[in-house]
Amino acid sequence: MIQKLLDALIDIVLWIPRQLYGLLVDAVELMLTWIPEIDIVDLQGLFDGLGGQLLYFLTIFEFDYGITAMMTALMARFILRRIPFIG
Structure with a gap:
């Protein structure tokens, strides 16, 4: 019971960094498309x-x-x- 509660709390706390990381990866992918091909x-x-x-x-x-x-x-x-x- 306590382990499930701790796991849920950890998931809630780590949700924001995971979302920020996902946005950062998407932004880098978008910027890489701006580089012209030689x-x-x-x-x-x-x-x-x-x-x-x-x-x-x-x-x-x-x-x-x-x-x-x-x-x-x-x-x-x-x-x-x-x-x-x-x-």
């Missing part, structure tokens, strides 16, 4: 337009490895920050 049809054509000198320096500086290392480090930082007592 059409990149020919990615190779985009890189062909960069020019030989820029591609030479990107190759010398190992740009592809640098971007991969940066993204890996950012993902590791994000994951480690989510672990309690570490982040």
